[in-house]
Amino acid sequence: MSEPFGTRLRQAMDKRGPLCVGIDPHAALLAKWGLPDNPVGLAAFADTVIDAIGDLVPVVKPQSAFFERHGSAGIAVLERLIGLASQAGALVLLDVKRGDIGSTAAGYADAYLRDGSSLAADAITVSPFLGVGSLDPVFDTALEYGRGVFVLALTSNPEAPSVQHARTPDGRTVAQAVLDDLAVRNAGATPLGSIGAVVGATIGQTGHDLTRLNGPFLAPGIGAQGGTPEGLRAVFGDALSAVLPAVSREVLAAGPSPEALRKATEEHLQRCVAAVTRG
Numbered sequence: 001m002s003e004p005f006g007t008r009l010r011q012a013m014d015k016r017g018p019l020c021v022g023i024d025p026h027a028a029l030l031a032k033w034g035l036p037d038n039p040v041g042l043a044a045f046a047d048t049v050i051d052a053i054g055d056l057v058p059v060v061k062p063q064s065a066f067f068e069r070h071g072s073a074g075i076a077v078l079e080r081l082i083g084l085a086s087q088a089g090a091l092v093l094l095d096v097k098r099g100d101i102g103s104t105a106a107g108y109a110d111a112y113l114r115d116g117s118s119l120a121a122d123a124i125t126v127s128p129f130l131g132v133g134s135l136d137p138v139f140d141t142a143l144e145y146g147r148g149v150f151v152l153a154l155t156s157n158p159e160a161p162s163v164q165h166a167r168t169p170d171g172r173t174v175a176q177a178v179l180d181d182l183a184v185r186n187a188g189a190t191p192l193g194s195i196g197a198v199v200g201a202t203i204g205q206t207g208h209d210l211t212r213l214n215g216p217f218l219a220p221g222i223g224a225q226g227g228t229p230e231g232l233r234a235v236f237g238d239a240l241s242a243v244l245p246a247v248s249r250e251v252l253a254a255g256p257s258p259e260a261l262r263k264a265t266e267e268h269l270q271r272c273v274a275a276v277t278r279g
């Protein structure tokens with residue numbers, strides 16, 4: 001088994017800075033880059049992004065939906081991207097948001113987290129809507145193979161609070177109950193547990209306790225959704241050092257020039273370093 005994902009992520013963020021660049025090849029973005037909306041265009045997009053920034057950022061986050069929409073040829077591009085990003089030294093967080101009853105969750109775990117699978121990534125995103133316990137096979141497989149999991153808790157989209165802020169019978173919000181469950185799973189891990197939570201960069205101050213997770217926070221929503229690196233402190237407070245801010249469209253819009261992509265990434269990295277380290 002390799003080192004735990006939490007350890008590898010901590011080392012990568014300490015070395016390269018706290019930033020995850022999302023690889024979201026929207027049809028409109030492919031067109032803007034002058035690429036066809038097919039697997040050939042998809043592969044050119046993926047190769048350009050990894051060539052430009054794969055050695056710069058600690059984590060890249062391919063959005064599975066934009067590969068799946070091209071069918072099996074799109075999945076083949078995703079498999080290749082995972083290998084190229086790893087060769088460039090970036091961790092790969094596959095944003096695939098899976099979740100199901102336990103016996104089926106085990107199938108997802110095999111697909112995305114087990115050594116030998118062509119789609120195995122360093123970490124994946126999952127949904128806890130069927131209950132956090134239904135994800136046990138995913139957590140178990142991730143931990144067995146030194147991989148990680150990010151569980152949706154307080155997502156960046158405006159529709160989320162109607163579900164995530166709803167109260168459970170003990171008075172906690174649904175999101176707080178998820179976060180507390182994950183905290184138990186990360187107990188005692190150093191420097192960081194391998195079970196993370198997704199908490200959007202857009203959500204502002206919500207009154208949730210983010211201090212006990214002892215794992216990483218993925219913070220999507222920087223840029224196109226209105227979140228900023230400078231706004232992260234209001235969301236995360238004392239938990240800021242464990243935050244991995246994520247941006248997709250705002251960086252990708254700088255392409256297809258590799259130099260422009262790299263420059264946009266460097267600017268976001270600098271802003272995130274400043275935001276996370278400012279006292």
Ligand SMILES: O=c1ccn([C@@H]2O[C@H](COP(=O)(O)O)[C@@H](O)[C@H]2O)c(=O)[nH]1
Pocket residue numbers: 022024063095154155156157198199200220221222223224225246247248249250
């Ligand atoms: O709460 C969440 C969870 C995941 N996402 C995903 O992140 C990117 C955001 O893209 P931008 O272009 O930076 O808005 C996208 O793949 C989402 O599916 C999220 O936005 N919020």
